[in-house]
Amino acid sequence: MKKLSAYNISKAYGDKEIIKNTSLVVYEGELVCLLGVSGVGKTTLFNILSGLLIPDKGKVLLDDTDITGESGHISYMLQKDLLLPYKTVLDNVALPLIIKGENKRKARKKASSYFETFGIDGNQNKYPHQLSGGMRQRAALLRTYLFSQEVALLDEPFSALDTITKSAMHSWYLKVMEKIKLSTLFITHDIDEAILLSDRIYIMTGKPGRITSEIKLECEKPRGEEFLLSREFIDYKRQILSILNE
């Protein structure tokens, strides 16, 4: 079933076209990756999907409802973790529930019940600066999830982490996704990450940016460390590199 779909999206700033005539779809429970070089318009596309920007042309649908230019339907995690330094981790995570109008006590209780699933139990009353980069990212992801269980947009969620933490986060992420089955669209410019995590990959190229190719990954999930060295993996990587270098 189609969860999030976008049709023929175009956006320009003045004379400069950023995105031209691009469409995409995310099916329920699917993990889709948007891959492309920096500056190709991935973040602009996300801003449009989340309703922060209104496209010049095209529309965005959630299930079958038109949500073009309306924020508040889809959860969006920006590049930085953006945890508020003056709130405890629990209050940070509970923030989307409070924004939606739930009372503080209920919001905290609900948020706290997810801490174990996300592997950050015991950090409720700490302040963000007391956590490591990986833990902060987990908290930010939980906050994203609590806002909306429909679709999540993640903009380079792991790009700020060092390689070792990043690979630990990948296996953590795949495990959590097994449990919560969130339909997700995420941006990356890390090809390995895209092949390791996603069910499908959209590749965005050109100026103005467009989604020019789509790759469906048939291999089984969850994919372990071994997969990164397999023949299948190398083949996918070669295919993607050749598209990007065209």
Added chain:
Amino acid sequence: MTKRFQNIINRISPYIAVLGILIIWQILSLLELLPRYMLPSPTDVVRAFILDFPLLMHHSKVTLLEAFLGLGIGVALGFIVAVLMDRFKPVYRAIYPILVITQTIPTVAIAPLLVLWLGYGIAPKVTLIVIVTFFPITIGLLDGFASADPDTIKLLMSMNASKGQIFRHIKLPSSMSHFFAGLRISASYSIVGAVIAEWLGGFSGLGVYMTRVKKSYSFDKMFAVIFLISVISLLLMSVVTVLQRISMPWAGRETGLQRDV
């Protein structure tokens, strides 16, 4: 060992400096280069302070009352003006130049006018303090609101948060340290403002006491009251620091904490 020694030196050096100045001052006044009544020695000042203590306390009470009233109203007004200026751009454009102009007028110049308009009671003093204290608060808060991270605001907008919610969860807490920096300045201005206003007329207050002892050439008492005003200002500023620590529990713990992975 040398490092520890250095540490001790670092910690006590300001006290040594103050003590040194007091000793030199005492010697100078004992030498009577100037007549004793014009340059009283530190011990004379202490004696005057003790002798006039009840009177000084009586006047302090009045000055402190004016300062607190003025500071309270100044902070409230500064807060309201800052919020309005942040919320409505035309208000910002209309008020900002006026705000700056009010700060270019010397306090001493408007104080006599205020006395003329509002009489010799508490009203002109409080008014003057409001004028001098609200500016640092407004500017501090405006800077604070502007310092809010635009990405965090974007995140809340993606959650469809209202302007009020963005203000409460992002702008207001982001501006706390700026607010307290402004409050610290305003707190010391409030005492100075009260004293200046009292110089120009009134029945009690440290400023009134000051003009009286000056007219009677009791410079030992003059020094005693100056000393008292400094102490009160310093106390007030440390109260602000304590308030800041209580209301910003997340700050000041950035270092020395273990990070767990």
